[in-house]
Amino acid sequence: MGLHGTMFGFFDQPRLYDRMSRVFGFRPVYARTVADVAGASLPGGGRVLDVGTGPGRVPAAIARRCPGLHVEGLDLSAEMIDYARRTAGTDERLSFTVGDVAHLPYHDDAFDLVVSTMSQHHWADAEAGVRELARVLRPGGQVWIYDFRPALRRAEAAARAAFTGHAIRRERVSALVGRLVVRPA
Template identity: 65%
Template sequence: MRAADHAHATLFGLFHHGGLYDRLVSLGFRPLYRRVAADVASAPLPEGSRVLDVGTGPGRVPLAIAAARPDLRIEGLDLSPGMIDRARRNAARAGTAGRVEFTVGDVADLPHPDGSVDLVVSTMSQHHWPDPAAGMRELSRILRPGGQVWIYDFRVALRRAETAAGPVFPGRLTRREAVRTGRLASGLIGRLVIRPA
């Protein structure tokens, strides 16, 4: 990976400081995290469905989902061991340590069996992926036949995700949507939905 790509992928080193990242970024994105959890809570997912949050950072999204839907099996995955350590501490503080798993892993090489996940969410992570096509291939591989992918990110960044998804998810509906959340209601954030036709 080129030095410039590495710097961007790690948010210029901030990803190596889970506590600082958690304090700085989670506060600003808290309304978005609540929106993602509300979206998952309102989805018609049967009890025991498996939800994977890719690029989980300090684990705020899986914890919010666990609070809204305790009947789901939830996992957060992040490339940074420091972020996963922070996510596990946050889960212990929230009392969800036994209900939410956290795994170190790369979206381009997911440690999951084929067809094992019902819903993939990713929040403000996709624009850091060095190879979106590789990430999409892995999401397609681990998704169950009726499963969905929801990628929340800056609307301009969703174009590259949509482009990468096209050839990987043939026959599925791919749609970009605006996301309105409190302070982020300006239309900067969107969601790419990939679902069965």
């Protein structure tokens, strides 16, 4: 993720980040992510990881909409994770961890679905990040990366190397945003 601390601390200030996500029009992408997870028919007790969670809005919305799931948010910024924990309250289905996508602090085969919404373009090492997503994904699981359409090219190349035996495709979400889908073939 690697860019925290730049842009006047933008990526370490949750309230500013929330305001800027509205200015940049990311809220519809976040809503689409939540709707897609709700439509995924994951089993009760399923686990979802949101990589680059920022202030934790997407995991909180997934948990509200999908009460049978446990949702984990991961971000490089301790300030974002502290904010996410405070705003999540005592919901035991939600947890937040400080960490880097290139070195995920989870066991192998830990998640049924991994999502990343508007963070992949910040990853310092997309290849290492995607390899880690492959490692923590359970057999039969999926990865969905939502990001600027041109930025998905590097994630797609990394996914083709890391996910042998999977179907990989880019989808259009909006004029600027796409979704990379990695699912079993």
